Amino acid sequence: MSRDDDDHLWSAIADPSRRRVLDRLVRGGAASASAIAEEVPFTRQAVMKHLAVLEEAGLVTRSREGREVRFAVQPERLDEATRIMVQLAGEWDRRLQSIKRIAEAAHRNASRASGGRPERAR
Amino acid sequence: MSGMVDLAIDREIVIDAPADVVWRTITEPEQIEQWFADHVELDVRPGGAGTFVFDNRGGDRVVTVPVVVEAADPPHRLAFRWSHPEGRSPVAGNSMLVEFLLTVEGAERTRLRVVETGIEEVQWPDDEKARYAEDHRRGWSVHMGRLADRLGGARA
Numbered sequence: 001m002s003r004d005d006d007d008h009l010w011s012a013i014a015d016p017s018r019r020r021v022l023d024r025l026v027r028g029g030a031a032s033a034s035a036i037a038e039e040v041p042f043t044r045q046a047v048m049k050h051l052a053v054l055e056e057a058g059l060v061t062r063s064r065e066g067r068e069v070r071f072a073v074q075p076e077r078l079d080e081a082t083r084i085m086v087q088l089a090g091e092w093d094r095r096l097q098s099i100k101r102i103a104e105a106a107h108r109n110a111s112r113a114s115g116g117r118p119e120r121a122r
Numbered sequence: 123m124s125g126m127v128d129l130a131i132d133r134e135i136v137i138d139a140p141a142d143v144v145w146r147t148i149t150e151p152e153q154i155e156q157w158f159a160d161h162v163e164l165d166v167r168p169g170g171a172g173t174f175v176f177d178n179r180g181g182d183r184v185v186t187v188p189v190v191v192e193a194a195d196p197p198h199r200l201a202f203r204w205s206h207p208e209g210r211s212p213v214a215g216n217s218m219l220v221e222f223l224l225t226v227e228g229a230e231r232t233r234l235r236v237v238e239t240g241i242e243e244v245q246w247p248d249d250e251k252a253r254y255a256e257d258h259r260r261g262w263s264v265h266m267g268r269l270a271d272r273l274g275g276a277r278a
Contacts, residue, residue, distance in 0.1 A: 085131070088131055088238070089131045089133060092131055092133045092236055092238065093133055093135075095157050095158060095236075096133055096134070096135040096234065096236060097135065098156065098157035099135070099137070099144070099147050099148060099157050099234065100135050100136075100137045100234075102147050102153060102156055102157060103137050103139040103143050103144045103146075103147040103232075104137060104138050104139050106139065106143055106146070106147065107138070107139035107140065107143045107230065110143070
């Protein structure tokens with residue numbers, strides 16, 4: 001999976017309105033844009049836009065049933081989204097570790113430069 | 123957390139340095155360049171703008187991310203938005219909010235917590251938001267939680 005794909009997926013799920021559309025599909029199963037629009041506080045047009053982004057990110061697929069187009073969640077892609085969340089948390093852990101290292105080193109250097117604190121003076 | 127994976131990331135670490143030293147580490151551009159982005163410009167005032175440039179470790183893809191400071195209360199709280207996708211001005215609705223919270227644990231000890239979330243962007247009225255949060259807990263998060271449980275040890 002490329003970094004571009006990750007970015008796509010992440011920006012798709014980072015939007016709360018889109019997550020709401022996705023929630024609806026996770027809980028209620030496959031549905032048409034009109035059916036979804038009845039259950040969320042935005043227009044069918046907005047729902048269509050969100051579905052298009054979710055589809056592009058691979059999170060939903062569309063199928064035609066008679067005159068109706070229905071959208072369904074792609075579970076594998078949701079797994080991928082979870083993996084990304086875990087990965088992002090890991091990235092923040094690494095950044096926090098770096099901040100700790102840098103701040104502690106800066107503090108040690110400052111203490112030394114100012115003649116050291118009593119407990120550290122020779 | 124009750125085993126729930128939300129779409130918010132919430133991590134923390136204890137640092138053996140005073141809060142003002144930690145504050146400088148997370149707000150001074152030349153320091154941010156040591157732990158986050160490769161090139162940083164940042165005006166650390168509410169409404170202040172900046173850019174984080176990621177060179178991608180010498181790769182050919184340079185990513186420039188616009189940043190807007192939402193809150194700066196030294197040395198307690200820093201909040202900024204960074205946009206996804208790149209290239210757009212970060213406003214509520216297209217960006218993630220990163221919040222650093224510093225707690226003094228002693229003269230030379232600071233607890234640093236970072237929360238990254240998109241939830242605050244929600245643009246409908248508060249009662250709707252509460253309802254969404256409830257839906258969110260019941261639906262998506264439960265689902266995500268199950269998936270995360272399956273991932274098992276991958277979770278930090």
